[in-house]
Amino acid sequence: MEISSGLRLSSHGLNREKNKENEGTDLGNLELETVVHDIRPDYHIHSMNALEILRETVRILRYNSTGFMAIVAVLICPVSAVVLSNVLVDQSLVKMLSLRLLLIAKSSGLPLKPFVKQSCQKLSEMAVSAAMCFPLFITLSLLSKAAIAHSVDCTYSRRKFDSSKFYVIITKIWKRIVFTYLWVCLVISGCLILFIVLLVVVSSMFLFMGFPPDLILYPAMVVGFLFSIILANAIIICSIAIVISVLEDVSGPQALLRSSSLISGQTQVGLLIFLGSTIGMAFVEGLFEHRVKTLSYGDGSSRIWEGPLLVLMYSFVVLIDSMMNAVFYFSCKSYRLESASAESEPALEASTVPSGSADVQ
Structure with missing residues (x-):
């Protein structure tokens, strides 16, 4: 993917060298600048809000549409087809887990209303689907995230994405990416277990205090x-941790801690990205459930074209989500550097004032 100097991926700046060099820059400064460029501490991308990150993502997608569409076709679409169709999900396990959750809810005092039943059913489907599709998530899905992060990195550093070079890179960093992903699964699972335990404790406490089941539902909703x-x-931190494990030499808990410190101050942007992606995926999942699984025209011929189309739409949403996470990572890095330079500026000004006054005298 060659990007000429006349093209710009962002209004904020991928022109890293334009404003930095003067006509009188000597060879030593040029060599120092080359070293700094190779280390890649700063891509000179200004911190962006969620809408600007989306625009940046669209620009990157336009300039390397062929490569990203190849990632969608080879890596994302197979996983999306399996996830949407639930072909690997054992409905007997879903029913058994749903009954267990309903028993826990009933014992803690929650009323078995349709909302509670649907929540237990959905949670059971998600848990069983995640367990059954885990081999796909840890191979194709994780590989697609790594390829997308590396492609965005190549775009910002003005390097051509080479599949053979990416294969060499991924063989070296695959262990740390998998290790980080296992920690991500552990964090998400821990959050879900903590939620169930906390919900049972709060509901049982209100039941012990004599509240009727209908009123117990309200603190449970809170x-x-x-x-x-x-x-x-937690999902935002885990998503950025995956990007960090691809682009930096950290993994596991270190990647999660690095992600948490990196996005501090930009959490609202991450929440908006997560909200938009979640709404998009839920919308396509609802369409697939209604149009393909339950509704069909006549002999069901509509499923022949609606199914693949919705799978492609879902895969595209997954692609945009992964690309926005990568762009958000670079935006957070820029935000950190901007904050550090702003904090150091008063000290620099203080150190230059005495020298200026001495010159005047």
Whole structure:
């Protein structure tokens, strides 16, 4: 992917060398600049909000549409087809797990209303689907995330994406990516288990205090709302940790800690990205459930073209989500560097004032 100097991927700046060099720059400064460029501490991307990140993502997608569409076709679409169709999900396991959750809800005092039943059913489907599709998630899905992050990195560093070079790179960093992904699974699973335990404790406490089941539902909904915020933040941290494990030499807990410190101050942007991606995926999943699984015209011929189309739409949403996470990573790095330079500026000004006054005298 060659990008000429006349093209710009962002209005904020991929022209890293334009404003830095003067006509009188000597050879030593040029060599120092080359070393700094190779280390890649700063791509000179200004910190962006969610809409700007989306625009940046679209620009990157336009300049390397062939490569990203290849990633969609080879790596993302197979996983999307399996996830949407639930072909690997054992419905007997879903039913058994759903009954267990309903028993836990009933014992803790929650009323078995349709909302509670649907929540237990959905949670059971998600858990069984994640377990059954885990081999696909840890291979094709994880490989697609690594390829997307590497492609965005190549775009910003003005390097051509080479599949053979990417194969060599991925063989070297694959272990740390998998290790980070296992920690991500552990964090998400821990959040879900903590939510169930906390929900049972809160509901049981209100039941012990003599509240009727209908009123117990309200504090349970508050717990669910707070948990959704915590889970969203955890997913954002985990998504950026995957990008970090691809682009930096850290993995596992270190990648998660690095991600948490990196996005601090930019959490609202990450939440908006997560919200948009979640809404898009849920919308396509709902369409697939309604149009392909339950509804068909006559002999069901509509499923022949609607199914692949919705799988492609879902894969495209997954692609945009992964690309936005990679762009968000670079934006957070820029935000950190901007904050550090802003903090050091007063000290620099203080150190230059005495020298200026001495010159005047």
